[in-house]
Amino acid sequence: MHxxxxxxxxxxxxxxxxxxxYLLSAYGNHYYQRVGNLMMIYVIxxxxxxxxxxxxxxxxxxxxGFMAIGAYVAAILTLPxxxxxxxxxxxxxxxxxxQTGLLPAxxxxxxxxxxxxxxxxxxxxxxxxxxxxxxxxxxxxxxKVIAENWMTVTRGGRGLSALPAYTxxxxxxxxxxxxxxxxxxxxxxxxxxxxxxxxxHDLAAQSVGINAPKIRLLAFVISAFFTGIAGALWANLxxxxxxxxxxxxxxxxIIIMMVVGGMGSVTGSVISxxxxxxxxxxxxGFENKIAMYGISYIIFAVVFLLMIIFRPEGIMGDREFSxxxxxxxxxxx
Amino acid sequence: MNINAxxxxxxxxxxxxxxxxxxxxxxxxxVIGPNGAGKTTLFNLITGFIRPDSGHIYFGDEEIxxxxxxxxxxxxxxxxxxxxxxxxxxxxxxxxIVGCQIRQHPSLLSALFKTPGFKRNEKKLRDxxxxxxxxxxxxxxxxxxxMSLSYGDQRRLEIARALxxxxxxxxxxxxxAGMNPRETEDLLALILKxxxxxxxxxxxxxxxxxxxxxxxxxIQVLNYGRLVAEGTPAEIQQNPEVIDAYLGDENDIASHGS
Ligand SMILES: Nc1ncnc2c1ncn2[C@@H]1O[C@H](COP(=O)(O)OP(=O)(O)OP(=O)(O)O)[C@@H](O)[C@H]1O
Ligand SMILES: [Mg+2]
Numbered sequence: 001m002h003x004x005x006x007x008x009x010x011x012x013x014x015x016x017x018x019x020x021x022y023l024l025s026a027y028g029n030h031y032y033q034r035v036g037n038l039m040m041i042y043v044i045x046x047x048x049x050x051x052x053x054x055x056x057x058x059x060x061x062x063x064x065g066f067m068a069i070g071a072y073v074a075a076i077l078t079l080p081x082x083x084x085x086x087x088x089x090x091x092x093x094x095x096x097x098x099q100t101g102l103l104p105a106x107x108x109x110x111x112x113x114x115x116x117x118x119x120x121x122x123x124x125x126x127x128x129x130x131x132x133x134x135x136x137x138x139x140x141x142x143x144k145v146i147a148e149n150w151m152t153v154t155r156g157g158r159g160l161s162a163l164p165a166y167t168x169x170x171x172x173x174x175x176x177x178x179x180x181x182x183x184x185x186x187x188x189x190x191x192x193x194x195x196x197x198x199x200x201h202d203l204a205a206q207s208v209g210i211n212a213p214k215i216r217l218l219a220f221v222i223s224a225f226f227t228g229i230a231g232a233l234w235a236n237l238x239x240x241x242x243x244x245x246x247x248x249x250x251x252x253x254i255i256i257m258m259v260v261g262g263m264g265s266v267t268g269s270v271i272s273x274x275x276x277x278x279x280x281x282x283x284x285g286f287e288n289k290i291a292m293y294g295i296s297y298i299i300f301a302v303v304f305l306l307m308i309i310f311r312p313e314g315i316m317g318d319r320e321f322s323x324x325x326x327x328x329x330x331x332x333x
Numbered sequence: 334m335n336i337n338a339x340x341x342x343x344x345x346x347x348x349x350x351x352x353x354x355x356x357x358x359x360x361x362x363x364v365i366g367p368n369g370a371g372k373t374t375l376f377n378l379i380t381g382f383i384r385p386d387s388g389h390i391y392f393g394d395e396e397i398x399x400x401x402x403x404x405x406x407x408x409x410x411x412x413x414x415x416x417x418x419x420x421x422x423x424x425x426x427x428x429x430i431v432g433c434q435i436r437q438h439p440s441l442l443s444a445l446f447k448t449p450g451f452k453r454n455e456k457k458l459r460d461x462x463x464x465x466x467x468x469x470x471x472x473x474x475x476x477x478x479x480m481s482l483s484y485g486d487q488r489r490l491e492i493a494r495a496l497x498x499x500x501x502x503x504x505x506x507x508x509x510a511g512m513n514p515r516e517t518e519d520l521l522a523l524i525l526k527x528x529x530x531x532x533x534x535x536x537x538x539x540x541x542x543x544x545x546x547x548x549x550x551x552i553q554v555l556n557y558g559r560l561v562a563e564g565t566p567a568e569i570q571q572n573p574e575v576i577d578a579y580l581g582d583e584n585d586i587a588s589h590g591s
Contacts, residue, residue, distance in 0.1 A: 182445060189444030189451070190434045190458075193423070197431045200420035207380060207414075208498045209406040209435035264422075318422060 006323045009332065014177070021173045033169060037237050039277040040172035041230050044179045045250075046257040046269040048226035051183050053255075054263035054318070055192065056219035057199030059129055061251060062120075062136030065143040066224040068246035069116055070109035070231025072147065075160040075241045077105040083162060090152025102166035106175070106232040113228025114221045121220040125213060140251065147243035159242025167237035175233060179226045184266050186222070187320075195219050196264075260307045261314050268316030279303065334502060334534065339378060339388030348374040350558040352388070356551075358501070361528065361535040363549030363566075365542075370555040372538045373415055376504050379536075380412050381405045392502070407436055411500035413491040415507045415538070421480035425471055428479050428490060429462040432497025462497065468530075469493045469523070485516050489523075496527065502534045503527075509541045517544055524548060546570075 024036055045067065052058045076088065077100045085096045100108075124135045147154045154160070186192045197205040198212045206212050235241045253276075261272030283296030307314070326332065336354035340347065349371040356362050364372050377383045379390060381402040390398045397405050411432075420428050443451040466472045469489045474482060479490060488508055495503060505524075509517045521544055528535060539545045545552065545566070552569045554562040562572045569575055 185445050185447065186441070189441070190437060190439045191441060191444065193427055193431050193434070196423055196427075197420045200422055201418045203382060203402070204414065204418040204420065204494075205431070206382075206402040207406055207412055208432045208494060209403050210431070211401075211403045 009323045017177075018173070021169050025169045034237075035277065035281050036169050037167060037172045037233075039274055040169070040176040041233050041237070042254070042257065042273040042277050043176045043270055044172075044226055044230040044233075045254045046261065046273040047176075047179050047183050047266055048223045048230070049254050050258050050261070050263065050266060050269045051186070051226075052219050052223035054258055054265070054269075055183075055187060055199070056195045056216060056223075058125065058136075058216060058220060059133040060136040060220075061133050061255075062139040062143075063223070063227055063254065064246045064251045065136075065140040066113040066117060066227040067231035067234070067250070068143050068147060068241075068243075069113045070106075070228030071235040071241045071246065072154055072160075072231075073109040073112050073228070074102075074105040074232030074235045075163055076153070077108060078102070078164055078166065078236060079160055080162065080164070087155045087160070088153055090150070102171060102232070102236055105166075105236070106171075106229050109232035110225040110228040113231070114225040117221045117224030118217065121217045125216045125220060140247070144243050144247055147246075154243075157243060159240055159245075161240040163236055163239045163241070165236060165239055167233050172233050172237075175229055179229075180266060180270060182222075182226070187266065191215065191218065256304050259314060260304065262316035262318060263314065264318030265314070265316035265320055267319075267321040268314055271315055276300075334379075335391040336379075337389045337391070339385040339390065341374065341378065341383065341385045347558045349378065349385075349555075352555075352558075352560055354553070356502075356534060356536070358534050359528075359532060360551065361537065361549050363545040363552040364536060364538045364555060365540070365545060365552060365569075366555035366561075369557075371558040372555055373506055374558075375555075376412055376506055376536075376538065379405075379504065380410060406498060406500075409499070409501035410504065411495035411498045411502070412504040413488070413495050413506055413508060415510070417484075417487050417491055419479040419487060419490060419494070422478055424476050425479055425482065425490060426459070426462050426466060426475040428494050429465055429497045430458050432494040433458045433461050433465075435498040465493050465497055468527070484511055488512070489520075492527075496531060499531075500533070502536070503531075504536045504538075506538045507540065508537075509539055509544050514543070517541060520544065521548060 021036075024033060028036070045063070049060070049063050052063070053060050076084070076091070077098070079088070079099070081097050081099055084091065084099075088096075120139055124132060124139065127135050148157050150156070194205065194210045194215045197208075198210060198215055202212055231246070257272045257276050258269055260276070261268030261270070280296065280300065283299055287293060287296045323332070334354065334356040336352060339349060339352050341349050352375065354362075364375065366372055374383070378385055381397070381400050381404070384399060388398070389396055392405075392408060392410060395408070397408065400408075420431065423431070437454070439451065439454060463472060463475065466475050469492070471486060471490060471493065474486065479487065482490060492505060492508065509520055512520065524535070525548070527533060537545065537549060549566060552564065552566055553560060554569060554572070554575050562569060562575050564572065
């Protein structure tokens, strides 16, 4: 198929997507808007986890640590000055009077998460497999402990509340599209091929000139950048950040979303994040109706187990969406 | 290529002991010896996967003894592996493209914005990979995953990937293992062709004398990590120590001829 036509389809699909976002923003009720926002944030989290874990093959359990960093950066930046002065006495004085909008908060959140990923990665990425998993989990725990105890900057266990609700569907959907696009382009570039080569065979990759530690670090840092942005969006959506929010439940959730979508498939991550967000909401409604609290987690776990048993490679394996395949099923012009 | 007195031992085992090599450009060297003689260890030392306990390795006019593997590869040494090590889930052509993109420093930004330069470079990579695959008769399989290839094709793809990195020195570790006589003959012709087309210096590890004898100008014989003989194929065939080292081995050297 002609690549110009594929681009045409893609633009049309994007147009439809943003039309949907417009309709939801203008006419949807608060609940649906909130689910839409969460869905987009989960898409960002899952796709960026897939870059470091699925595509690059780093067994990371610490991803949500970068989300926490992003969320706290955004929270501190966007917190109203009065509260900042009262709560965050550990901040330098000039920061007390500053309150930024969402865009600078997002970018700084992403950047700081990336810088931390760089420093942590230099140490942790020497390890492989289970060792890397344990070390990254250690990182997550350290982030949580710091958030709990650095009272004058994070306000400890009480968390930071009264954050302005800057996040809306336009921000989350645009950030999700940018994340998907960026990871997709990386995947189709020499860098992406090098990442997969290192994942498939570290030594063979080095034997054709690939600097394996460097490419691992690159994947890790980019992944943390987008995860940090997701954290910022989350902070200004929920309005509160506290240490417990960014811990094992979210860690597990995005790993499940990635695995079920297919490790290595951007398409799979998107489908899976969208699907699981809807599933979780439906289950929650169901749970409230029959007043059997906790049942939604059980059903969720069962769905995951069934997937692992009957389709261990996930919905998409490591294949990707293409208009060519769509045209085989639906006659497009 | 120049190797000076390298030694390495693993635990108590001396895998390579006071090994020397002086290899002029465009020559083909064969390295033979019984199982566990230290042949693969030699490759691992030259390509930087392991470090020698003592000794020096020179390539061109530089000492590469303690270089990282990827840097040695960029300098112009490529290898294939005894136990096939392909990028299994990448397509056949992508395996080769990964080799082709060595010594390139494409920017991430050009990939993100899909600049004309980026597209041109991708097309160039794909074209040269395709050309290389056709030399190896693998062009029909180029979109399959590497893991789906037959054993012989996988071995050939490994050499194709190594060549894609444009090496000056190509090192091949038992390429004929598991091949039938016919395939071995084809491989012989292929290596002879590649050598001229790409102006290669080659080091070949091989048990199959039908490949080693006609191909190599010099042969080194290793046994228990020691260099026991070095010479032309004719000299090696008559060397009593060599016959000794191989005695009782299935690859009895005297029964094979060039
Ligand atoms: N990484 C390693 N760690 C420990 N021992 C090793 C290592 N690599 C090789 N050895 C040992 O060094 C010796 C030489 O091994 P090597 O693989 O070089 O033999 P080879 O000549 O390639 O044999 P083959 O014909 O079976 O491939 C063997 O005793 C082997 O067990
Ligand atoms: Mg060997």
